[in-house]
Amino acid sequence: MPTDSLVTTDSAADADVLLHLLTGAWVAQIRRTTATLNIADHLAHGPATAAEVAERVGSDPRTTYRLMRAVASLGADAAGRAAALRRARSMRSLVMIQNEHAHWQAWERLPDAVRTGRNQMRETHGTDLFGYFGRPENAEEAALFARAMGDLSGLVTQGAVAAVDTTGVTTVVDAGGADGDFVLGLMASNPQLRGQVLELPHAVPGARAEASRRGLADRFEAVEGDFIVEVPPADLYLLKVILHDWSDKSCLTILRNCRTAATDGGRLLVVEMVIGELGKPDFATRVDMDMLTATEGLERDLDEYDALFAASGWRRVKTYPVGGGYSVLELVAAE
Numbered sequence: 006m007p008t009d010s011l012v013t014t015d016s017a018a019d020a021d022v023l024l025h026l027l028t029g030a031w032v033a034q035i036r037r038t039t040a041t042l043n044i045a046d047h048l049a050h051g052p053a054t055a056a057e058v059a060e061r062v063g064s065d066p067r068t069t070y071r072l073m074r075a076v077a078s079l080g081a082d083a084a085g086r087a088a089a090l091r092r093a094r095s096m097r098s099l100v101m102i103q104n105e106h107a108h109w110q111a112w113e114r115l116p117d118a119v120r121t122g123r124n125q126m127r128e129t130h131g132t133d134l135f136g137y138f139g140r141p142e143n144a145e146e147a148a149l150f151a152r153a154m155g156d157l158s159g160l161v162t163q164g165a166v167a168a169v170d171t172t173g174v175t176t177v178v179d180a181g182g183a184d185g186d187f188v189l190g191l192m193a194s195n196p197q198l199r200g201q202v203l204e205l206p207h208a209v210p211g212a213r214a215e216a217s218r219r220g221l222a223d224r225f226e227a228v229e230g231d232f233i234v235e236v237p238p239a240d241l242y243l244l245k246v247i248l249h250d251w252s253d254k255s256c257l258t259i260l261r262n263c264r265t266a267a268t269d270g271g272r273l274l275v276v277e278m279v280i281g282e283l284g285k286p287d288f289a290t291r292v293d294m295d296m297l298t299a300t301e302g303l304e305r306d307l308d309e310y311d312a313l314f315a316a317s318g319w320r321r322v323k324t325y326p327v328g329g330g331y332s333v334l335e336l337v338a339a340e
């Protein structure tokens with residue numbers, strides 16, 4: 006057995022599995038390109054030849070054929086899932102953003118991230134992930150990121166809204182809420198709620214537009230701010246897919262800011278993937294690699310979250326899985 010290899014290829018079957026695994030990144034780019042060119046949209050109302058699709062999309066017929074052949078060869082499972090790449094469907098922006106400039110280039114440097122213990126955004130783009138999205142020249146990618154967060158929310162929000170009791174709550178702040186999918190979902194289910202998204206400047210217009218689109222603008226505000234500095238007062242805070250972007254030190258600052266500003270009896274809902282048992286299939290460990298390349302954050306297990314909560318004046322009282330591999334961790338003030 007070669008000593009420099011983790012995987013042996015004793016049989017043709019092993020080699021086949023290995024070849025499929027190591028070209029997974031190509032499959033991701035094949036899906037991204039299919040989504041970017043809206044190819045699935047053009048097949049939504051019936052079959053079309055590659056030449057017809059190419060004409061509608063404005064692409065080269067021969068290469069469009071080759072791309073569509075590659076998609077078809079991904080198997081029945083993949084073909085079924087191609088529907089999820091349609092514009093109106095739920096996964097398109099997520100498929101695209103993961104393989105766009107910001108994330109893709111940082112992933113290229115995963116070995117450096119592991120060697121140095123640091124994410125590779127600064128090395129790659131000269132700023133952190135959210136600084137990158139805040140640059141005017143990256144506005145289109147930033148809007149795609151916000152929509153991708155919305156795609157992901159689609160897997161989670163319905164379950165979370167159903168699980169959370171907002172009786173007696175008046176003000177909800179969705180800190181780093183992007184387009185506000187979570188808070189707007191809660192507001193739609195409880196007409197007493199007034200909601201706010203606290204976001205970086207570039208993300209605020211998207212949240213306002215989404216509230217108007219859902220007919221909830223009269224009870225909603227999108228405010229520019231930095232949750233590392235302070236958060237507005239509220240009865241209920243939402244930190245959905247936020248803490249995993251940040252180091253323990255920054256998480257403590259964010260959690261303490263919420264604790265300080267919370268009204269008496271105020272609660273906090275953390276929505277995250279929680280790392281499970283070591284060695285078992287666990288999608289969160291893959292997302293953790295994405296956090297390693299692109300952010301200062303990491304995915305954590307329940308003990309690690311509880312330690313952060315205890316150190317910032319919160320106590321976890323309920324935990325419920327809400328779909329898409331996410332859980333809601335419900336916190337109250339520790340004393």
Ligand SMILES: C[S@@+](CC[C@H](N)C(=O)[O-])C[C@H]1O[C@@H](n2cnc3c(N)ncnc32)[C@H](O)[C@@H]1O
Nearest residue numbers: 135154181182183204205230231232233245246
């Ligand atoms: C991973 S996204 C999660 C978005 C949303 N909560 C969701 O679940 O769809 C992180 C969000 O935090 C926002 N953000 C990053 N740094 C921030 C800061 N310092 N203050 C407020 N928002 C911030 C980003 O703009 C982005 O929308």
